[in-house]
Amino acid sequence: MSKLLWQVFVVVIVLLGWFAGNHFNVFNRDVIPPMTDVAYQFIAAWARPEFLPAIWSTLSDALMGIFFAAVLAVPLGLLIGSLRAVEIATRTLLDFGRAFPVVALLPIFVLLIGANSAMKIVTIAIACFFPILLQTIYGVRRQEPVIVDTVRSFRIPHHLRFFRVLLPSALPYIATGIRIAATVSILVAVGTEVIMPVPGVGRQISVASINDEVALAFAYVIYAGFLGVILTTLWEIAEERMLPWARRTR
């Protein structure tokens, strides 16, 4: 409880600092709009017809992107993680893939797919693919020595070993990969929307800036941040429900 209080306290301090910064004209109003203006737009945005569709577009495309990334990355990660030689051989390539800036590929995607939701989903899926893949591989590789001995001493056959030992013990790591992907997905979704003319929160940030509605743009940025937080929090709750043992054993 006191932890939550401290977290709220820090948020209040930042908001007060923001308010004071504008009040005493420390901040340039054209760059950082007053906190109260942003707060007003934050609420007023709900009355705009484009608001909810934009939120939904970003959120649903992010979820689709995570979904496709997981569908590809989890089985591939299980495969790579189970085969030691493949894991070693692909290590450099995967490290490269993880560090690769997907957003740099946007112009190519636009040419190939067009400036639409499908293009956004592909970009998000590629960005989310690597954290999920790497976590899955890590989870499979990280077998407790005692579990390995136990499985061997009870002569557990391969298929059972895979589905009832390897997979469950990798699940917490896969879940972590998806949690990382949840954050990445919103970042990439909004980034894509800002750069490319595709619908979503990012698009609204662009439009508001072009129209010189800086406070509204800020309000949308905060909503984008909230989307990331909400997605991660929901996933954490789901994780706790689905893998109740994961937290207690580590």
Added chain:
Amino acid sequence: MIRPKLQTVKTHENGDGVASKAPPMVVRDLSKSYGSIEVISGLNMHVDPGEIICIVGPSGVGKTTLLRSLSGLMPPTSGSVSVGGKVITQPLEEIGIVFQDYRGSLMPWMRTLENVAFPLQGRGIGKAEREQRAQECLDTVGLSDAGQKYPWELSGGMQQRVAIARALAYDAHILLMDEPFGSLDAQTRLGLEDLVLDLRSRLKISVIVVTHDIDEAVYLADRVVVLAGKPASVVDNVDVDLGMNRDQIKTKSDPRFVEYRNRVLSEIMRVRD
């Protein structure tokens, strides 16, 4: 309860006239090296059907290495371990292992009953039968009501009981235990020692316990095998003639118990100096 495996195993008689289903284990000239470091050299020992053997020795002497060789988890560098006349090259169905790290060896994603039943699934035994057998084995170790709990909801002693139940359910006639009670509190430990004695007399299994606790070794064992030296070998076999029925207080205050304990202790101390 159907135990098809048992019909193929011959019944053996040990010295006390107890019919045991356990096949005899014979270790011949066993040596184990890691690289150029020889840990065990020319070790000979045997486990008769229905016997409780305790392997003691100073820490770092190679007890765990020996146990891993006995279980078939690790091939010896030379020499052999045979069970029922056959040299083992991999883990056997007749051998159940109870690891020191009970917390790590039970699968946290499985309920207790599933943990105990899981090895049977690998043998192609149907769900209903393996759950029934698992429940019987939980009953045997005094955990009838814990089947639907997760391992991490149980105390350390209870988790180790589950691990024992799992080895029993697997139909092990030889129970290999690696420092099984080392990380438990004293009271829990005494209870589990008595459980091992009880299991042996009820199920006629052979038990091999690796331990550094000399009191525990003498209390449990029909024979204490003292391991010492670098590389390690058997320096003494102490026959513990304290009968089948033992009691934590009476047996441990028996002058013969003290005598056995001092003999084992002096063996270990002598080699150390």
